[in-house]
Ligand code: ATP
């Protein structure tokens with residue numbers, strides 16, 4: 122964080138200082154909520170959780186070097202006491218980002234926020250010091266903590282924003298007002314909670330409404346391939362830039378293909394030039410994510426060549442997203458168990474099919490080990506059925522559907538599409554899937570593991586990797 126005195130912090134958050142002998146002492150270290158992350162000069166933020174009360178750690182964090190605690194009651198060590206710690210944290214973040222010399226880039230969407238945020242960070246940091254959301258810390262606590270980790274050297278601050286309902290993105294964008302706002306897509310993630318796609322679009326579009334007008338440098342970067350995102354152009358006075366595979370997009374991909382290892386390759390077109398990209402990441406959905414990142418980088422003055430090189434070298438920074446590992450015995454495990462929705466299921470199956478083309482020559486087969494896609498509301502049956510059918514159409518060798526009725530729907534889709542009998546298996550849980558695969562896998566096989574977060578299918582990938 123940029124150095125601020127305890128007196129200044131107390132004033133910004135409207136708090137009372139308690140047990141602070143010298144209010145001119147500065148917070149110089151990170152602002153943290155986890156006592157294990159405290160460093161000398163830290164500000165420790167004491168949240169009251171369901172199981173843990175941060176206030177209980179006050180003495181220990183000061184002992185470890187924290188300058189003070191941001192708390193909701195006096196704790197007997199230096200503290201700034203406020204009514205509501207979360208509101209205070211937000212106010213502090215807002216104050217600090219106004220003083221930073223950094224350009225704020227915020228992004229939201231139904232799928233691919235973390236992947237795209239990681240891509241943007243890996244491209245921008247080639248140009249100047251960049252701070253970005255670690256993992257998926259995209260809510261009202263993670264976002265200010267990330268913003269507060271920026272320093273005076275930071276030039277780009279890249280923030281993932283998650284929306285759980287109307288007003289949520291507006292709140293986040295008010296804490297850390299972005300200059301560049303990117304909307305990736307409006308899918309069906311959390312559709313059960315929102316009520317429908319239009320409501321999701323309404324909530325995500327709050328990001329572009331929050332941007333400054335074009336004359337003040339505001340830029341809305343929108344997915345031209347997604348009609349609900351494209352329509353958001355009418356909700357902003359910022360400059361609009363479109364990315365996508367459609368011919369009208371400002372930043373677009375031509376000659377998109379998957380290499381025989383399942384990695385996307387394309388020719389990147391920007392308004393100032395073209396360059397070829399071959400990604401290290403797997404799955405064609407990353408083309409859209411890469412174009413979004415390219416549009417951001419282009420706005421921030423990078424050339425097509427610089428962007429293409431960075432995109433071609435970018436790796437995954439977040440785990441369990443299309444993590445490809447080859448075992449010593451030649452079996453390849455593709456762990457995409459972080460999460461799943463219909464769009465990403467299709468993309469992952471297509472990547473598996475492309476990898477299968479290459480492995481077939483060596484006698485290998487492809488396996489899709491899939492579990493349920495959560496939060497689909499009324500569309501659940503049709504979407505699981507469609508994924509089962511797609512596995513057949515893509516020539517996947519075997520489908521192992523894991524779990525309850527959604528798994529049954531996956532298997533039924535495969536049965537109805539291709540009269541699949543033995544080619545698809547329905548098992549009740551992850552352990553059963555592991556037992557089956559352990560006895561069946563042979564060198565050259567490629568295994569995709571994917572389901573919604575709540576299914577926890579990464580255990581299957583991990584067990585298979587441990588046996589190899
Ligand atoms: P969360 O809401 O959990 O933070 P997120 O939006 O940050 O999710 P990621 O973590 O990047 O998304 O990816 C989640 C899943 O969606 C992964 O399985 C990934 O393969 C898939 N995915 C990534 N990008 C896209 C995309 N552009 N379209 C569809 N699916 C995608």
Ligand code: MG
Nearest residue numbers: 234235256257
């Ligand atoms: Mg995320």
